[in-house]
Amino acid sequence: MSSRRGEAPSALRTGLLHAGMSFALFSGLGAIAAGAVNAMGNPVDAGPVQVVALFESQAGEPSPGLKRRLADMDGPALQVAAMTRPAAQGGEPSLDVPEYSEPAREAAGAERQAPSESGSAAENRPKGVRINGREVLPGEAYSEVEALQSLAKAPLEGLYEHASAGRLPRISDDGRKPADAYARPFYNRAGKPTVSIVLGGLGINYTHTINAIEELPAGVTLSFAPHARGLQTWVRRARADGHEVLIELPMEPHEHGRVRPHANTLETASNARTNTARLERVLALASGYYGVINYQGDKFATNGEALAPMLEALSSRGLAFVEDGSLSGSVIEEGAGRAGTLYAGADLVIDARIDADAMKDQLLALESMARKDGAAFGTAIAYPLTIDILKEWTDELAEKGILLAPASSIDMVPDAPQPPVDLADTPKGTGSLP
Secondary structure, three states: OOOOOOOOHHHHHHHHHHHHHHHHHHHHHHHHHHHHHHHOOOOOOOOOOOOOOOOOOOOOOOOOOOHHHHOOOOOOOOHHHHHHHHOOOOOOOOOOOOOEOOOOOOHOOOOOOOOOOHHHHHOEEEEEEEEEEEEEEEOHHHHHHHHHHHOOOOOOOEEEEEEEEEEEOOOOOOOOOHHHOOOOOOOOOOOOOOOEEEEEEOOOOOHHHHHHHHHHOOOOOOOOOOOOHHHHHHHHHHHOOOEEEEEEEEEEEOOOOOOOOOOOEEEOOOOOOHHHHHHHHHHHHOOOOOOEEEEEEHHHHHHOOHHHHHHHHHHHHOOOOEOOOOOOOOOEEEHHHHOOOOOEEEEEEOOOOOOHHHHHHHHHHHHHHHHHHHHEEEEEEEOHHHHHHHHHHHHHHHHHEEEEOOOOHHHHHHHHHHOOOOHHHHHOOOOOOO
């Protein structure tokens, strides 16, 4: 009769089994020990402790300076500007634009933007760092600087009226002009050379517009296209970041090219009533700008008869006209003098050639003009390359002893209108000596 014998156990299988049981046992013991330490142990005894004083008090050593908003704890508390995030209105896109309340902004902003000291005081002035185009000094927070540099939300009370075209700017009953009220404050008591920049074509491309607003210093003036979607929201965003604003006024060129003319383009063939109505429709697109700047217009700018009603309308509403420096044969400056319109004309176009070296040469030319004449003014379009070059250039401008000034700071007092000369009363020379 046969019998069955069991197979001998495998040495490998037995070893793996014992190893697994040992691992499970020691893991369990470790978990129990860790839990006991966590529940009953003292965290202070977990390692060596060294107490270090952040500020060592020594005799005669002044206490560390506090942040500006905490520096005067005994005096009246500084009213910090409140910030809210408004909802989109009128179908406009919400760009998350902060709105700041007014208390203490003017005083605090004026203190911070006060002219630089002279002599040793200027040399000892602490240097800050630039964040998104703003200088943040030691002891300041970026949010505080942003709030202090922001401009008031538009429209300002008393500086607008309702008309058939919409809400239009006007001179207030007490004589305030939008050209003054919406301009960015500027201080230059030291009399340093200044350079002003207007960057245009904004509001069309979202990325380019946001980059210009957030990356360039608040001293750069921004101009927005009249056909920009959500124009009022863009103006509000720019002013919240401290930029003063212009609106681009479409004017007739010699050649439109492939670009379709804007519906409210001012034309030489149109009568004064038509052009004035078109001007008012452009002005009603937004509030918060201190003036207009030409968009194209090399044909319209040479026709004094067509220009006169437009310049008179701007003057009656307290707005400025800014010429971008591209109009050959323009008679706008002469017309502005006769109409009493605030006027400023650019010395050159920075990016007439879309080339980095050419742009830098133009900026150097502006610096030379500023040192020679005391002030210089250039315009540019918001191309990505232009924004990058302007950002780098403005960061280094103060080290060259030149101030970046908003375009509204340019002397725009119009020349007094000159009476016509009556040639009949002019003595005629005979060519002989008396």
